[in-house]
Amino acid sequence: MAGVLSSEQTAVASAQHAGHGEIPTRAVIRLLMGLKWTLWKRSYRKNVGKIVGTVIGSLYALGGLVGLTFAFLGTTLWSGGGETFPLILRTLGVAAVLLWLLVPLLAFGVDDTLDARAFALLPRRARELQPGLFAAAALSLPSLFTLAAVAVATVFEAIWLLLLGPGPLWTVLALIALVPANLAGVVLCLLLPRAVFAHQAGRASSRSGRELGGILAMVVFLAVVYAFSVGMQSLGSLDLDQLLPTFLVAVDVLAWTPIGAPFAVPMDLAEGAVLVALGRAAVTAASIWLVWRWWRRSLDAAMTSALTGDASSGTAKVSALVPRWAPSTALGAVIGRSLRYWRRDTRYLAAISIYPVMFVFFGAMGFVLPESRSFMMIMVVAMGGLTGIAISNEIGFDGPAGWVNITAGAPARANLLGRVVAAAVIVLPIVLVLSAAVSVVLGMAAHLPVILLGMLGLVLSGWGASVLAGTLLPYPTSPPGTNPMKDKSASSANAMLSMAITSAAVGVPQIPAIGLAIWGLLGGGPLIELLAGLVAVLIGAVVLVVGLRLGAARLERSYPELFQKVRAFV
Structure with a gap:
């Protein structure tokens, strides 16, 4: 562009008998x-x-x-x-x-x-x-x-x-x-x-x-x-x-x-x-x-x-990699690094910033249309549960930086569990507080135990499915700092298959808990609702443990091959 402008300026200046730069x-x-x-x-x-x-x-x-x-x-x-x-x-x-x-x-x-x-x-x-x-x-x-x-x-x-x-x-x-x-x-x-x-x-x-x-x-x-x-x-x-x-x-x-x-x-x-x-x-x-x-x-x-260019005063605050409350082990290091990702990476920020808007929308729809309050509360619980799949492509988000985990010899289980803990610290309080607020606004505070426990169970299932899917079907993404709406990775086959599997794995294991919850809400009473919530949490914990074990085994065995799939940003 600069070359075109310079030649045009020269031609105009010559035609007008103008001096240099005019x-x-x-x-x-x-x-x-x-x-x-x-x-x-x-x-x-x-x-x-x-x-x-x-x-x-x-x-x-x-x-x-x-x-x-x-x-x-x-x-x-x-x-x-x-x-x-x-x-x-x-x-x-x-x-x-x-x-x-x-x-x-x-x-x-x-x-x-x-x-x-x-x-x-x-x-x-x-x-x-x-x-x-x-x-x-x-x-x-x-x-x-x-x-x-x-x-x-x-x-x-x-x-x-x-x-x-x-x-x-x-x-x-x-x-x-x-x-x-x-x-x-x-x-x-x-x-x-x-x-x-x-x-x-x-x-x-x-x-x-x-x-x-x-x-x-x-x-x-x-x-x-x-x-x-x-x-x-x-x-x-x-x-x-x-x-x-x-x-x-x-x-x-x-x-x-x-x-x-x-x-x-x-x-x-x-x-x-x-x-x-x-x-x-x-x-x-x-x-x-x-x-x-x-x-x-x-x-x-x-x-x-x-x-x-980018201005930097050189006075940026430097904090310890491992948070004070985390163990001084490889797990703590992964937790600290993942927490930095959640705070600074646009892709993570975009993943969690949408949920408050969705919760407010469902609450407003239920408030405006009283006959749809039960359905809107179900959507709130489902949306909260789907926050667990936000970490379904953690290996892909690492991109070319994943070589650090390979060369450092980070234990696979700590590598995956640390990401889950970081997601729990950032996302879980937001989801639980917003869902409780929506239930109160919609006049369903009496059902808070089954709502919160059921959502927690769904989130645990989502984390378990995500850590496994992330090691089976990783896919490259746009680099950090880019516009999240310009990410073209979602059109890949691995991305669609991974999202379909993890979404199904969130709800399918929870079918017994869902059945108990329906029974409790239709007349079984508060004890049945509480039992449904506890069953949901138990099932979610089992899915998380199994997902971590299988995902860690897969990562330990095939990390170099997985890195080859995501080493470049799209």
């Missing part, structure tokens, strides 16, 4: 737009999946434009009065800006094509690159479809103002402000993700910040999806007549924020609220200026961090 802003804009176009075209070479995805996405977008057109027709020309048209416009404006803001925050795995760090070695400041980067940002299918949707809305706004407007003066004022206000909304839509991407790039030199940011984005995304699902399920029990005033207040409040201010200005003028329109226009102008400045500072920070 380049007009228009030339930078043309150059970056051409670079964005070239990179966009090359991204489709031999990428059938992206081509198919783009075609499908474009068809959906075209269908959305058609649906939007008919919606506007129904609320303007076909409705006669068109009283709901201003409300619909304000709502769609809020949705558009909010969507553009949330995409870079929640769509982990989405990268900025023209990353600011790629320009770090060039003798250009953010002030010089910013106009070109903004113009290049508009050169994308989402930007073009957004512009098309705003154009359709602008046409129908003009039609509504001319045919159904409240008066000549307000109509003229609204028509004058219509195009500038809507264009300001489009500008804000494009600026927000640019600024967020640049801010994320500026922080990307910190590995811990990058990892935690990816995990947080994933958790927020799942929380938004589940919250939407819970909200849709609760609509049936809500009174729409009571909900509508709250919705109107929410739209009006958001219209005073950068999210909804731009597209609300023309309708405010049409309704005669001049002061309100001026206030929201000021909010829009201030928002664009502030986001532009934020983007510039983030670009400078990103380009600087790309040159300096």
Whole structure:
């Protein structure tokens, strides 16, 4: 990239008779737009999946434009009065800006094509690159479809103002402000993700910040999806007549924020609220200026961090490998190392960060739908039990670092048991506390013994199945510190077979305990429930002991061969 830019700069400077390093802003804009176009075209070479995805996405977008057109027709020309048209416009404006803001925050795995760090070695400041980067940002299918949707809305706004407007003066004022206000909304839509991407790039030199940011984005995304699902399920029990005033207040409040201010200005003028329109226009102008400045500072920070690299003060806290409460043996060393993995490795963090969201989701669904509380509690217990399979690919997670265990001669049993103990220290308290909280919220506190003991039994079964499956069917994974959503290892045959076996091994041995639990819950009484929980724990302990013994024998006998399967990251 740097070579292309340097040759282009030289050509432009020669044509303009400029000195060394000088380049007009228009030339930078043309150059970056051409670079964005070239990179966009090359991204489709031999990428059938992206081509198919783009075609499908474009068809959906075209269908959305058609649906939007008919919606506007129904609320303007076909409705006669068109009283709901201003409300619909304000709502769609809020949705558009909010969507553009949330995409870079929640769509982990989405990268900025023209990353600011790629320009770090060039003798250009953010002030010089910013106009070109903004113009290049508009050169994308989402930007073009957004512009098309705003154009359709602008046409129908003009039609509504001319045919159904409240008066000549307000109509003229609204028509004058219509195009500038809507264009300001489009500008804000494009600026927000640019600024967020640049801010994320500026922080990307910190590995811990990058990892935690990816995990947080994933958790927020799942929380938004589940919250939407819970909200849709609760609509049936809500009174729409009571909900509508709250919705109107929410739209009006958001219209005073950068999210909804731009597209609300023309309708405010049409309704005669001049002061309100001026206030929201000021909010829009201030928002664009502030986001532009934020983007510039983030670009400078990103380009600087790309040159300096990962900063390290050299004052990192050094702690003992073996925890104080663990034995000073090979088992303690494995426990300490595994605990560090759980705290620092993105793959482990991603594995445990999802479960709190799932527990809250099941609890919320049971609270919203009382008739489904029993089923949701069963899902909580099953989800808690499945946390045991989080260690089903421990050998694969070691990757090329597994040679240390071979050369150090670490005992196979200690190597596997230490990983189980570390998982128990990190995961088990979270699972038990959350499941107890959900059971109390759903009014099932009387069944806590069978719930907690049954979940503990399932977790023990999962650990036993995992340590065995991890030594029989290990598979390579993405390296530590990478985006967990970009891990392609799950598509391998070993991964699918391992997950299927371990998932089955969690529940199948527990069938006697499950039968006793059903008997107790259907009328057998608290003693039968307690017996079911104890049987579940006993079965889980047996599965764990057997899994450890067989897994240790397999690891002791075939560790070099297993290392060969996972020595490289995918």
